[in-house]
Amino acid sequence: MKPFHIFNSLTRAVEPFMPLDTSPTPTATFYSCGPTVYLPQHLGNMRAYVFVDTLRRALEFNGYTVRHVMNITDVGHMTSDEDAGEDKIEKTARAEGKSPLEVANFYIAQFKRDCAALNIALPIDAVPDAVAHPPQSALCRATDNIPAMIGVIEQIAAHGYAYTTPSGVYFDVEKWRGPSGMGRLSRQSLSEQHAGQRLEHSADKRSPHDFALWVLNQPHHMMQWDFPGIGRGYPGWHIECSAMSMRYLGETIDIHSGGLDHIPVHHENEIAQSESATGHQFVRYFVHNAFLTGMAGAKISKSAGRFPVLDDLVEEKIHPLAFRLLCLGAKYRSELAFSIDAVRAAEKNLNYLNEFVRCLQPRVIANAHDAAWAGAYEERFHEAMNNDLNTPQALAVALELVAAAYRQNDHRIWHTLRIFDMVLGLDLEGRIKEIAKGVFPPRINRLMTEREKARAAKDFKRSDELRAEIELSGYEVKDTKAGMVVMPKRVAP
RNA sequence: GGCGGCGUACCCAAGUGGUUAAGGGAGAGGUCUGCAAAACCUCGAUUCGUCGGUUCGAUUCCGACCGCCGCCUCCA
Structure with a gap:
């Protein structure tokens, strides 16, 4: 089996993944750019988090212990330039008459809920003051890490790459780019960029490329902290990722993820800092x-004039995991054309897998060994995942496996399928548990009994009416050889 | 102006310098079924934006062109 390979934006090539830790049971450190919590995360954002989750699962699939850190930006992310714009969180806070903390908490809760619905496992919340023993993995807030940011800014300043002005502390890009080759990631030399051409920038900056590390003298900004020896203010956007990444995972980390849009500015600046x-x-x-x-x-129903969010899909009676499956149907490095029809098509696949799992005999599930022929599928699956996360191919293998089981009438593939699902995250195991419960509200039970009677009496008109009624209550009704099957529709998480 | 990407069947979307260009959805026909659903079987791009070039051979490499898009300002 080929080792795990991933496309590295630094080299623009698919490379074998070799973590810093070369022990027999290696740990991989992984930092993901997380949400800015001032609006609901739209489906485009959620695609990014599905990707992060898939990458983490693929690493674990390959035996790595993953230390995963994701940040939550709750300060410093400006609507335009660092010094000309407005803090996004504060803008929402003013508009809604709330405090920045309330705004952040509200959207963090919503973000976590959406991630749960998509079966995205987030790292646990970082305890703000756990300075002595930072956790191995963390979901961490920028506002809980101001001292760490100040520490990094002081380090930068000590090395001579920062300068202080009345409007803030800036990073000296001109001075740094010589030794660093800044621009490697985006393949843009600074002279090729038109930074500052389309917006006002602070007269304090030595160069329009310079960016704020710490912003001073913005009395209207609600969130402010003391920077000893410098003054009261708040951090620039980029510094949080540098600070939290280093604080929780160390000065050099294995993997850092983000959207393509982050390459030219955010990630270039993070590297420089x-x-x-x-x-x-x-x-x-x-x-x-x-x-x-x-x-x-x-x-989509409510989405006119804005980007759709997960709730819009739920409103359309589409299961959130259908969106996850849609994401897996395209490579993470390819644009994916979203449409409601595309999600519906993905939902068909989800139902197909769920339906197979639902029909499995308990003794097949309990059986410790799968059919021998399933092994070839597992190999192909692993190969696809290790080839730069080729989820479309991996998904195809999973679907082919199920189709082959049907065709050969040999359903002994549960363990293989479960392994696939540990990577795909479609919660097939949850489906089994859900079915095992098999408990229905009394009203549904009554309708079910009545319908069985009607069917036995060949009163099909009544039977169809009852089916419609049960379906209206959010259940699916199927007549199989073994009799009627009723199950909850997988809509709301 | 600079940087980068994309164009594969009705739709979504993999892939490869050379045997039949994955997989799914939709569609057509069939089996099963009280009906429906599910499942199964069969069919479906002589062709990969256009035109050139390299090659024994290109959808895959190179060039030009056309079309679409992202970034250079906050953005997953």
């Missing part, structure tokens, strides 16, 4: 996901 502070490599593998497109034109 981190490497000027520590003097050595910040990230070994940068991975970037492509966008979900076509959302603006997607005609």
Whole structure:
């Protein structure tokens, strides 16, 4: 089996993944750019988190212990330039008459709920003051890590790559780019960029490329902290990722993920900050996901005029995991054209897998060994996942496996399928548990009994009426050889 | 102006320098079924935006062109 391979934006090549830790049971460190919590995360955002989750699962599939950190941006992300714009969180807070903390908490809760619905496993919340023993993995908030940011800024300043002005502390890009080759990631030399051409920038900056590490003298900004020796203010956007990545995972990490849009500015700046502070490599593998497109034109009930969110799908009676499956149907580095029809098509696949699992005999599930022929599928699946996360192919293998089981009338593939699902995250096991419960509300039980009677009496008119009634209550009704099957529709999580 | 990407059947979407270009959805026909659903079987691109070039051979490499898109300003 080929080792895990991943496309590294630093080299623009698919490379074998070699973590820093070369022990027999290696750990991989993984930092993901997380949400800015001032609006609901739209489906494009969620695609990125499905990607992050899939990558984490693929690493674990390959035997790595993953230390995963995701940040939550709850301060410092401005609507335009660092010094000209408005803080996104505060803008929403003012609009809604809430405090920034309330806004952040509200959207964090929503984000977590959406991730849960998509079966995205987030790292546990970081305890704010666990300075002495930072956790191995963490979901961490920028506002809980201000001291760490100040520490990195001080390091940068100590190495001479920061300067302080009345409006803030800036990173000296001109000074840094010589030794660093800044622009490697985006393949853009600074002279080729038109930075500052289309927007006002602070007169304090020595160069329009410079960016704020710490912003000073913004009395209207609600969230402010003391920077000893510098003054009261708040951090620039990029510094949080450098600081939290280093704090929780170390000065050099294995993988750093984010959207393609982060390459030219955010990640270039992160590299500059981190490497000027520590003097050595910040990230070994940068991975970037492509966008979900076509959302603006997607005609979903409530989404007119904005990007659709997961709730819009639920409103259309589409299960969230159908969206996850849609994402898996395209490579993470390819744009994926979103449409309601595309999600519905994905939902068919989800139902197909669920239906197979539902029909499995308990003794097949309990059986410790799968049919011998399933092994070839597992190999193909692993191969696909290790080839730069080729989820479309892996998914095809899973579907082919199920089709082969049907065709050969040999259903002994549950363990293989469960292994696939540990990577795909479609919660097939949850489906089995759900079915095992088999408990229905009294009203549904009554309707079921009545319908069985009607069918036995060949009163099909009544039978069809009862089916319609049961379905209206959110259940599916199927007549099989073994009799009537009623199950909850998989809509709301 | 600069950087980057994409164009594969009605739709979504993999893939490869050379035997039949994955998989799914939709569609057509059939089996099964009280009906429906599910499942199964069969069919479906002589062709990979266009035109050139390299090659014994290109959808895959190179060039030009056309079309679409992202970024260079916040953005997954």
